[in-house]
Amino acid sequence: MIVKKRDRGANDNMKKSIKNIVENAVKKAIQNGDMPVPISPDAEIEAPKIDSHGDFSSNIAMVMASAQKMPPRKLAEIIIKNIEGPDTILARIEIAGPGFMNFFINEAAWHPVLKKIHHDGDRFGSSSIGKGKRVQVEFVSANPTGPLHVGHGRGAAVGDAVANILSFCGHDIKREYYINDSGRQIQTLGRSVFLRLQEFLGESIVFPDDCYQGAYIKDIARTVLEHHKTDLDVCNEQEKITFCATFAAQNILEGIKSDLLSFGVTFDLWYSEQSLFDNGKVEAALNEFKGNGHIYEKDGALWFNTSRYGDEKDRVVVRNNGQTTYFASDIAYHQDKFKRGFDKVVDVWGADHHGYIPRLKASIEASGKDCDQFHVILIQLVNLLRAGEPVAMSTRSGEFDALCDVINEVGKDAARFIFLSRHYESPLDFDLELAKKKSNDNPVYYVQYVHARIESIIRKGKEENVAGDMTYNDQLSTVLNAPEEIKMLKILARYPEVVEYSAIHMEPHRITFYLMELASAFHGYYNKLRVLTDDPSLTSGRLYLIRAVQQVIKNGLVLLGVSAPLSM
RNA sequence: GCGCCUGUAGCUCAGUUGGAUAGAGCAACGGACUUCUAAUCCGUAGGUCACACGUUCGAGUCGUGUCAGGCGUACCA
Numbered sequence: 001m002i003v004k005k006r007d008r009g010a011n012d013n014m015k016k017s018i019k020n021i022v023e024n025a026v027k028k029a030i031q032n033g034d035m036p037v038p039i040s041p042d043a044e045i046e047a048p049k050i051d052s053h054g055d056f057s058s059n060i061a062m063v064m065a066s067a068q069k070m071p072p073r074k075l076a077e078i079i080i081k082n083i084e085g086p087d088t089i090l091a092r093i094e095i096a097g098p099g100f101m102n103f104f105i106n107e108a109a110w111h112p113v114l115k116k117i118h119h120d121g122d123r124f125g126s127s128s129i130g131k132g133k134r135v136q137v138e139f140v141s142a143n144p145t146g147p148l149h150v151g152h153g154r155g156a157a158v159g160d161a162v163a164n165i166l167s168f169c170g171h172d173i174k175r176e177y178y179i180n181d182s183g184r185q186i187q188t189l190g191r192s193v194f195l196r197l198q199e200f201l202g203e204s205i206v207f208p209d210d211c212y213q214g215a216y217i218k219d220i221a222r223t224v225l226e227h228h229k230t231d232l233d234v235c236n237e238q239e240k241i242t243f244c245a246t247f248a249a250q251n252i253l254e255g256i257k258s259d260l261l262s263f264g265v266t267f268d269l270w271y272s273e274q275s276l277f278d279n280g281k282v283e284a285a286l287n288e289f290k291g292n293g294h295i296y297e298k299d300g301a302l303w304f305n306t307s308r309y310g311d312e313k314d315r316v317v318v319r320n321n322g323q324t325t326y327f328a329s330d331i332a333y334h335q336d337k338f339k340r341g342f343d344k345v346v347d348v349w350g351a352d353h354h355g356y357i358p359r360l361k362a363s364i365e366a367s368g369k370d371c372d373q374f375h376v377i378l379i380q381l382v383n384l385l386r387a388g389e390p391v392a393m394s395t396r397s398g399e400f401d402a403l404c405d406v407i408n409e410v411g412k413d414a415a416r417f418i419f420l421s422r423h424y425e426s427p428l429d430f431d432l433e434l435a436k437k438k439s440n441d442n443p444v445y446y447v448q449y450v451h452a453r454i455e456s457i458i459r460k461g462k463e464e465n466v467a468g469d470m471t472y473n474d475q476l477s478t479v480l481n482a483p484e485e486i487k488m489l490k491i492l493a494r495y496p497e498v499v500e501y502s503a504i505h506m507e508p509h510r511i512t513f514y515l516m517e518l519a520s521a522f523h524g525y526y527n528k529l530r531v532l533t534d535d536p537s538l539t540s541g542r543l544y545l546i547r548a549v550q551q552v553i554k555n556g557l558v559l560l561g562v563s564a565p566l567s568m
Numbered sequence: 569g570c571g572c573c574u575g576u577a578g579c580u581c582a583g584u585u586g587g588a589u590a591g592a593g594c595a596a597c598g599g600a601c602u603u604c605u606a607a608u609c610c611g612u613a614g615g616u617c618a619c620a621c622g623u624u625c626g627a628g629u630c631g632u633g634u635c636a637g638g639c640g641u642a643c644c645a
Contacts, residue, residue: 046584049591059587062625072625097588098625143645185645301643312571312641319643326645354572355640380573380638422581425573427638429580434594438607441594445607457604464604501584513582516592520609527600527609568607 014110014493017089018056018103019045025082026060034078037068047494054094054102055490061099072099108477110489115472117492117548125499125555130171136337137163139348140260141178144253145189146214148403150382150430151350153263156403157419157561158379159348160265161508164559169503174268174342178333181249182274183326188212189252190245194237196221197244220248259404264412264561276332282324285332286317294366304331309362331363334374338364344373346506351378351425377506379424385431410435413562417444420508420560443512444562447519447553452568454522454550457531458543466532466539479541484525488549491518495552499559508560515556522549 022043029035043060061076068075076095083093091104117124139159142152160175167173180186192211196218199205207213224232224247232240260266276282286302289295295304300320304327307314317328337345349356357376364374384391384401391401407415414435421443422428438445480489495514502510531542554564 044587046587048588049583050589053588057587059626062587065625100588145645180645183645299643303643316643321643323643325643351573352639353645356645357572378573426581427574431580442607443593446593449605449607453605453608460604497584505585509582510584513592520592523608524610526604527606530604532604568605 013496014089014105015045015047015056015497018058019043021083021090022058022060022079022101024084025079026064028082028084029078032082034082035064035068035070035075039064039067048102053096053100055105056103057096058101058103059099061095061101065099075099076101107481107486110486110493111477111480112472113489113493114476114544114548117551118472118544121551122555122558124551125496126168126170127496127500127503128170129500129503130166130169132170132172133343134172134174134341135166135344135346136174136176136340136342137166137346137348138176138178138337139163140256140265141180142256143180143185144249144256145185145212146252147216148256148259150384150401150403150406151379153403153406153415154382154419154424154428155348155350155379156260156263156265157416158377158424158508161416161420161511161560162346162348162377162506164561165499165503165508165511166506168559169500171503175266176269176271177267179253179270179272180326181253181272182277182329183323186245186249187241189248190241190243192217193221193224193244193248194241197224197240200225216252217248220244220251223251255404259407262407262412263403264416271333273329273333276329276336281336282329282332285335286324286328289331289363289366292366304359304363304366306359306362309358309365311358311362315359327359327363330360334360334364335367338367338369338373344375346375346377348377348379351380354378375506377424380427382419382428382430385429387433388431391432406430406432413448414442414444416561417447417512420512423507423509443516445568446523447515447557448562448565449568450519450522451550451553451557451564452566453526454546454553455566457546458550461532461539461543464532466536472544475537476541476544479538480545482529484521484528485542485545488518488521488525488545491521492548492552495556511556511559515553515560518549518552518556522546 022045023040026035026040026043030038030040041060041063043058044063045056045058048054048057061072061079064070064075065072070078073095076099079101080093080095083090089105089109091106093104094102096102120126137159140148140152140156142148148156163173163175188211192207195205195207195211199207200221211217221244224244228243228247232243235243257270286295289304290302293305294308295302295317297303301316302318303314304317305314315327316325317331318324334345354376360376361371361374365371384406409432418430418435419428434441436442480486491514495518498510498514502508529542531539531546533539533542557564
């Protein structure tokens with residue numbers, strides 16, 4: 001059993017404390033007969049938008065009104081009467097509007113969060129809500145037929161951040177990249193390189209539309225020619241194409257790996273599609289589903305009865321020419337994921353693949369898994385702009401908006417932050433000029449600047465030797481009581497909840513928005529009040545505060561995979 | 569045709585799983601650097617939450633329908 005730490009007091013999570021207070025009051029009211037009907041719903045506590053509505057409010061009186069057959073405001077009065085007093089957290093409670101209960105927190109109740117931030121350090125905001133559940137996040141998984149483009153970058157940023165956040169919240173995370181190193185597109189890749197090679201050798205060729213058009217194909221052909229010409233001389237045409245295919249796929253995959261590395265993304269496992277065939281896993285999966293009747297034969301092909309699980313129609317797994325479809329290997333792959341013991345499997349895909357979800361879900365359900373154990377995050381596309389004008393991107397013409405070019409131009413941090421600055425279901429405009437700008441137009445620097453600026457203040461404080469010991473003491477609440485300081489404390493106290501929510505919904509952008517808000521509060525504070533003053537205890541208190549702000553900024557940036565610079 | 573996603577300030581987007589008077593950034597306008605980094609801050613202005621019904625104490629949020637845009641709808645991946 002996990003022992004709950006109570007020594008840091010109820011301020012661990014203010015919202016939960018309020019919830020407990022309200023729920024206990026309702027229980028008590030029922031026990032002593034103030035409320036006739038013995039039902040106690042969950043008390044919903046939320047932070048109102050308007051300051052005059054308190055720090056927290058609850059609608060529980062309105063929710064209970066019809067069941068208790070009492071007017072909401074009357075119920076609110078009863079609840080308040082039954083709240084155990086006196087309390088160090090609550091300053092007062094007001095009843096407002098149709099029956100809201102507005103809770104005003106004692107200012108001094110916010111300060112202990114600083115102690116917790118300093119105590120927990122890099123772990124502040126973490127939780128154990130994942131209960132050690134094993135979760136696999138598969139992302140990017142771009143075909144090794146061309147370099148990564150910005151769209152893949154967005155998927156990489158989201159997948160990696162989601163993995164970070166889940167891990168921080170107590171999940172056991174594995175990151176995986178699925179390599180489509182089998183099938184027709186690899187053959188096409190080989191043919192593309194082969195044709196360019198022929199071209200270099202002076203033969204006149206017709207380069208088909210369905211081949212890969214990009215300039216990188218020529219580069220690979222040139223490399224093959226330089227290093228493997230003698231190997232190829234003894235081969236027939238098909239062998240040459242196969243050689244080119246393998247060589248090119250490996251070459252491109254290395255490029256992908258190095259691009260991802262420079263983007264700060266690493267994987268626990270690179271999973272080869274071809275290995276599913278080599279190890280007989282595709283065949284085994286197909287046999288299993290044939291055996292239990294999910295796969296049947298029609299028109300010379302093998303079909304999976306996905307429509308039984310809500311798909312529009314059944315899907316082919318083996319074509320009448322004997323070749324398996326991509327779906328077939330994906331069935332085997334996902335079966336394998338669950339066989340490896342993951343409690344939950346998360347796939348990050350481009351939104352253009354959304355039509356694929358029902359069939360894959362069908363195959364997973366047919367394997368006896370619960371469909372909540374499988375979740376797909378669909379990433380909408382990225383429009384690459386330069387100073388507001390669209391940058392042409394087309395695989396057909398071979399013009400790539402290559403991820404590595406973007407990283408080289410704007411930097412890893414700016415790219416990642418921008419990718420995570422919107423909900424992934426929303427299309428994203430990525431403006432290269434804006435991403436490079438070192439001004440407040442560019443949110444990444446706005447946030448990073450807080451971290452660097454605080455470091456600078458601390459440095460200066462040390463130089464001037466104005467800083468006392470930065471430790472927590474009860475006097476902090478009398479020292480740190482400017483409105484700007486209380487405002488920051490409230491924002492800091494919210495961080496664990498933001499992380500938790502962003503984990504539950506797998507939405508990294510919530511961290512991004514939170515960091516912007518905290519950064520904004522700090523910049524405002526900085527411009528209004530001095531940290532290093534003539535008053536040693538005030539200076540010490542403020543240093544203690546901003547050190548906590550710096551810690552939370554850093555923790556958030558780490559989850560997003562963005563660095564927290566000490567100077568800028 | 570059918571399915572999925574989107575529609576909120578001039579632009580780009582948030583909106584805590586149904587709450588009170590709708591929130592940022594950019595752009596616009598007006599201010600603030602002898603100061604711990606101006607890569608910053610303060611202020612002003614900006615709205616029929618695409619539209620119409622419905623559900624209820626209460627709707628940007630849920631339901632139905634309409635309109636507009638994007639994507640998908642293969643024995644491609």
